[in-house]
Amino acid sequence: MSIHKPSIVVTVFIILLVGLILVMNQEEQVDFNTEIKPILNKHCISCHGGVKKNGGFSVLFEEEAMAVTESGKPAIIPGNPQGSELISRLYEDDPEQKMPYHRPPLTKEEIKKLENWIKQGAKWGKHWAYNPVEKPKFPTNGKTFSKNIDGHFPNQVDAFVFQKLKENNLFPSPEEDKMRLIRRLSLDITGLPPSKELIAKWNNDQISYSDIVDELLSSNAYGENMASWWLDLARYADTKGYERDVSRTMWPYRDWVIRAFNADMPFDQFTIEQLAGDLLPNPSEDQLIATSFHRNTMNNDEGGTEDEEFRVAAVLDRVNTTYEVWQSTTMACVQCHSHPYDPIRHEEYFQSLAYFNNSRDEDTHDEEPKLRMYNTQDKSKIDQLRKWLVEISTDQEEKFYSDFLKFQEPKYHAHLCEDFYNGELIDTKWLGLWHNGSTYLKNINTINSDRLLLNYWADIDGTAMVIRNGGPDGEILSEFTINNTKGRVTRSIPFKPVNQRIDLYITAKNPSAKPQQSTSAIVWFAFIPSLPGNQDKLHDKMQDEFLKILNSSPLSLPIMIENPDYMFRKSYVFERGNWLLPREEVKPKTPEIFNSWNEEWPENRLGFAYWLTSKENPLTARTVVNRIWDQFFGRGLVNSLEDMGSQSDIPSHPELLDYLSWQLMYEYNWSIKSLIKEIVMSYTYRQSSVLTADLHQRDPENRWYARGPRFRLSAEKVRDQALSVTGLLSSKMYGKSVMPPQPEGIWQTVYSGESWVTSEGEDRYRRSIYTFLKRTSPYPSFMSFDASSREVCLSKRIVTNTPLQALVTLNDPVYFEAAKVLGRNMALQEEGDPKVIISKAYEDLMLVPISVTKRESLLNLYQAALNDQEIDNNSFELVADSKLDRSKWAAYTIVANALLNLDEFLTKP
């Protein structure tokens, strides 16, 4: 027996040893996306990637990583880490050979991971965000919390959140105080505090939480609030930007956005109409207005600027914005070189650009094409004309004329003129020929067009204009006289069409013009066929009407209109992103890494919009879900809202992101309201936002949502709330932007005679979304609260906390006026006890009862203000026949000023 004993021990030992060796050898399967790509991005890609390919080696694309490098062999040999230079260079001693070059070395763990990955075959993977959204399974262990949360069965969102809480050893907070919760909900959904009626119903349990959510979502204020978010992405403003930054009419687009949100337009349709509404069959006026989304690009009027340069800048911006808004992709990186981190190639940028490169706009001063939004009278005249055209002509002709009346395209702009003799482009914009002057307008299509529509103005009479084919000796195609117009006109002039593309040679003679004086300023040329039906008795009348309507000045909105075939613009790869260095031509194509193209889609912006909103597209739904989530929680499920590429932050709750994305597309049919409802119905959203020191230490950024969201209100909400609680806020919606009071001397733009004219009446108190936004000089108090100047697309406003904000809410006359109104209401209370009055005012604002200590503080302030000798009585002028006690009013105003500045008031609870 004694012989056996040791043998058992030995056997056990051997078994253990073998087991241990087995365990050690059986290393985990390495995942490229989560384990390898981050190492490559961190240590390698800046020298071996989209920007630089040192040693002929790049880890950006699989085929590049596996390809033969300058050393003559591949740096990665799958299955053979020892033979792979990628590994051996990490172990080098020679600093000139050692990688990363002259940078801190990789950790042992990182090297081990790379070795294992190569050993396991160096399998490449696709970044998670480029895989289509799949319906995720519900976690099961998340529900265990539910028993502990009295009465509230968590929804699906909570299942995912609770699972992560459990993993992180965290526990959800209790439910938020009832009244704080409704204030949070209302501020989040409508941007305003809840109405008194809603508060009463909720307080008396006459309405369920779910019904409150529905009621808020169906209020008009919802669309206004959502528009604040969307307009940052759309870089909406009321001016053109750049040096002169003059006003433009864009507000019909802003109103379209508000209406679309209120109508809960499905997000796919919302996308398609904004990107390509003009390309839909028989687009409605609204669908054309929607395309202004991409006319929010800036327009440069500065003298001496090249319109083509800024047209290209606008197109580049459209590409970058589209990818940021719908794909959380930093496409701007690819403008100059392949993406530094994500597998998108340099030429793919310009293939995307090709979709956007064929719109009619050309950075002209007038920002044509514009949708002419006629009044009802003119609309009915147009209807008559159309009816008549249908009777006497073809549908095609009817469409041509009604389109021309709608947006006056196609036309040639004066900036295309070249080879001036005794002539110039006035302020690099309009054609000005002097006496005996000439110019060329080249490569022009006049086929079948026997009328020239000329848009111009002239200050002198008697200029003889001649247009010839080809040059000074060419056939005369048109001859006419230009006289003083007293303003801009569009004139129809007989023209002899030529059946091929031609160069027009244009001359002007007017001996009465002073030397170097322009005889006229020509804005554009359009060549159209004359109105058909010249035998018809109505023809002349219709011709007249046509011109009259063309010469009217309706409200006009810049929109997108596609080039006709003969104006097609080719697209090229720009070397290093420089438009002056066009290289090989490219055709429209979407990047390979994303979803594939459906052959049925047209190869234009419309097809591109279909591609974006295809359920196969991996990023559109994830992007919108992430950003809507951020609106409620103050951080995205992927915290880098602008980027979901491989360099983006790791998603905190990837399954939740996919679940909501799936729901949005497949269950809610892209309804944003449904998405929001699911989010705010969750227990996660309804938690108390109290932060304990322990929780702060373990999750300072509330990444795991063990508490409710609490953060400072946006610029718009800060102002709207102050106006709302004091009853000043106007409920008027839509229309021209307004100018509430701002300090003197803010607008000082070069060359612009425009000024800030403070609005009168209720327009002083409109919601902030209607405030005029001048890009080079935005409304100053909004800027203090981190609003965007809307020059470029902005996915996330950084929330700051500065003394300048305190100065706004303490001293800005807008806020002090609000305080005075509130103070007046307090002073007019029947109740005489300031304690009661102060308590009530506090509760009206915060919706919760005041604590004794807070009340004492405010009461002290009230007494101090009452005893203050300096309060200027003039600013508290007595209203006739009022019981108002002036000194009380002043003192309560000071209390109100403090109330409107409390952190709890400026913060969503």
Added chain:
Amino acid sequence: MKGLEKIAEELEKTRLENLTRRHFMLDCVSKVGSLALLPLLGSCGFGNSNETKGLNLSDRDLNPLSPLPPPSIPKAKSVIYLHMAGAPSQLELFDFKPELIKFHNQPCPESLIEGRKFAFIRGVPNLLGPQANFQQHGQSGAWVSDYLPHFSKVVDEVAFLKAVHTDQFNHGPAQLFMQTGSPRLGRPSLGSWVTYGLGTENQNLPGFVVLTSGGKTPDAGKSVWGSGFLPSVYQGVQCRSKGDPVLYLKDPDGVSRDLKKKIISTINEINQEEFERFGDPEILARINQYEMAYRMQIEVPEVMNINDEPEYIHELYGTKPGEEAFSNNCLLARKLVEKGVRFVQLYDWGWDSHGTDHSTALDLGFRNKCTEIDRPIAALILDLKQRGLLEDTLVVWGGEFGRTPMQENREGKTMGYKGRDHHVDAFTMWMAGGGIKNGSSFGQTDDFGFSGIEGRVSVHDIHATILHILGFDHEKFTYDFQGRPFRLTDVEGEIIKEILS
């Protein structure tokens, strides 16, 4: 120059004041000084765990402008940047070209302009000789024209860059490029980068102050001092000489300082209670910001008021009290830097000398502009020096591009006045103060002053150099945005070692 003794006297006074100030700082100014607001919080920081509920917070959590040391030892602590918006002509000021006198009014050689674009020049323009007389000045023998007689006397404090080039020939984009490193909107300005990196010394004043003169803001608008993707707390704060020096600084009518103090202490008491209940450190930050706002309300009007400066100082700068003037702004720049402001940016508008009218003629309007800045700039350098501030302050002067050696012929027209078009190939900038090799000059242009032939430096090089002087490696000073690290100098920029001391 008159009044050196008085300057010395003034200097001693300032030194004493600073000493006193430092004592205040040590004792925690808001408790000891007249500004005491709250017993519960002070400017000493929030280290006390009773006040912060044991949260582990950095100074920057509570105050994003709290000072930080740069990564390496700086040569200067603050910057005064004088930007002449519209782009002054180097050929009338610093870049003396005798050959241009010889070829005055001759057609420009086609080889120079072939295939090139100008903003307004069309066809073949004529060369235009310098419209000013040049002389060498100081020990360094720097050429300066008679348009700048006062500045000529301080050339030995200055390092010239004679061959700066840019790639933007329109004002808006070129100003953005010069101030943000990119001609497109959306990038943080130089001042924002610096304030982000270094914070600021004086918490009662903004860290990045902008002063404008010439009646207009720069062509590119307020984005030239915008914070781009950096938090907005780092954007330039425009201090104005009319109206509130800082927007909304003035108390509402009838609200006395005492009452304002009471209002803010009430707000902060309640906020402190709120913090104790909700534990959100943002509330502590807000308490801090309200205190700062109160202190700014006192200190900003004080520093922006030049009336109390002694007479000889007014004389030195040639101030115009009560007006929006470049001279006032130069004096303010000195006062601000003295008070611990990190970055002071001046814009003077009206330098776009095309020769389209009297005001843009090189020998008329332009000359007047030069007279307006000449004395104040010389005064600024002297004043900073006499106070011992120049060694810690970097002064930068320049426009957004230069002017053509050719006379402008707008759209081919003959012009009534002498003017020059925008020019990107070569122009002059200068720097002075901390870290700068004074009395030096780097770079040289060809005989017509058209292009740099030696020591060409780019806008990115200027930025790299400024950051270097402040203690930053411009390649490592980054901010993550849109999924990648951004730099002021993008992927370019080399330090101009030749002008460093």
